[in-house]
Amino acid sequence: MEKIPKIWRENLITYGMVIIAYAVMQILISFGLVSRLVQGLLVPLCIYVILAVSLNLTVGILGELSLGHAGFMCLGAFAGAFFSKVTVDAITFSPVRFFLAILIGAAVAGLFGFLIGMPVLRFRGDYLAIVTLAFGEIIKNVINALFVGLDSNGVHFSLSDRAALGLLDDGDVIINGAQGIIGTPQDSNFTVGVLLVLLTLFIVMNLIRSRDGRAIMSIRDNLIASESIGIHVTKYKLMAFSISAALAGVAGVLYSHNLNSVAASPRAFGYNMSIMILVFVVLGGIGNIRGSMIAAIVLTLLPEMLRGLDRYRMLIYAIVLIVMMLFNWSPKILEWRERHSLRELAGRLRGRSKV
């Protein structure tokens, strides 16, 4: 019966790492030791951590490959930004407005996760990866071509151009095609980002250690056995996929409120982004929540740290990727790490003191 405290300790270490990193960063900032460049990276760091942890729910816990995570992020970004832009005059107290924007971003992304998940989760493995990739691109491209305007007659939609909206004189274009939404309030900051990281960790880690989480992991480990003991496989696949999408939506809201505009560009929401998030998950260890968090931080900071190397930057980045992969997964190195771990050292010290 000592399993529960062990999990508690593991989770506390994870939360603790986030809080300590946040505190250290704040102290460094207050002493003026952090460059503007790195300061500008703090919110993106939180965004990537949320994306990596939430994708790990699909890839590591449910065991299904998804390459459309950036698409759900895109949905969250636009739903949240749309809400904020429309209500910026109505709700002047920004924390409340931002809180509602996050809820709306999560709900919209989660809803689409559910709707898309229903047909695509029938596929498995490579097929699912390709279909999710396609859906991610569809979401991005549709939003990229979307015009939404608001006037006293209500909301107008168009997929051709802004003139087709037929707005009255008092109307305003909210989503302007490829230009996206301009003039969102900049409600994101490092503190809110860290709080959302903690919330994401809380949801994912507690879900895993619950009745539903066990059902989700049983599907990953053996689908046939899972069905044979009465687990509703479709329900739990959809649950994991939708929660994962909703959390990606949260990251999206954080993204679209970090700068004062958001556009559905390939750079921000394309498949490159989805694959980068997947790299965080794979490098950090599939199913390892803390690992994907660390991988996201290291791999986001690394290119910036290597800026001095100029042309060789991406070469070094690639080499570090390979070395990290080996360090994480090579059986020989795993063995070496086991022998030289802190726990092992602590055990040896304790053994000596007893003698």
Next chain:
Amino acid sequence: MTQDMTPLLNVTNLSISFGGLRAVDDFDITVKKGQLYGLIGPNGAGKTTVFNLLTGVYRPDVGKIFLEDENITNMKTMDINKAGVGRTFQNIRLFKKLTVLDNVKVGLHNRFHYSTLEGIFRLPRYRSIEKIMNEEAYKLLKVFDLENEADYLAGNLPYGKQRKLEIARTLATNPKLLLLDEPAAGMNPNETKDLMKTIRFVRDEFDMTILLIEHDMKLVAGICEELTVLNFGKVLMSGETNAVLNDSRVITAYLGED
């Protein structure tokens, strides 16, 4: 003894074809409550296919499957389990990356409920239900002498214990009928002896009805009360164990003609 007269499992005319092959052809079986029943036959006779039909993995072309009064033909696998059929697999199918305890707790899934939100926010119901689930799971693990391995990953257990865990996990779903697919496969004689004890114990302790597929004739002769022999997808004969095992047709099916 009147209760014993009602069949727990009643299967009639069960057939399925794959392409041109009639894998199971006009299969009948009646298992009474509390019986230890064996399904035997040479390799490729269609025994596992019968199990897959009984548990909804395959849909039969024709035939009816009744569990007590409930028609479970064409039901989904998960609903058949909820109706009261539990099974194990020829090639053990555990949740290898979950702990031994969690494997059993997944088995308890449909017997104890709390909502997703109660789970995520660790509300009081989460705590109380998890406590009950742990107690129930440990009870089962104790029966199978696995309580000391509760925190191990299931994939790290030795073979014999994996077999036991699979049975424990299935029993956690509280089935009326337990289907065991070659439980002694890959076991040495000592492990097999131990397994026979376990199976008898499960029948007595849980008041279980057990239908098992087995190749090990010692095990079959040792614990089964009645047998059905399958050959080329058809029932060769059914009856009391000793009579069946000494029947010349059965011996021919296994050893071939002189």
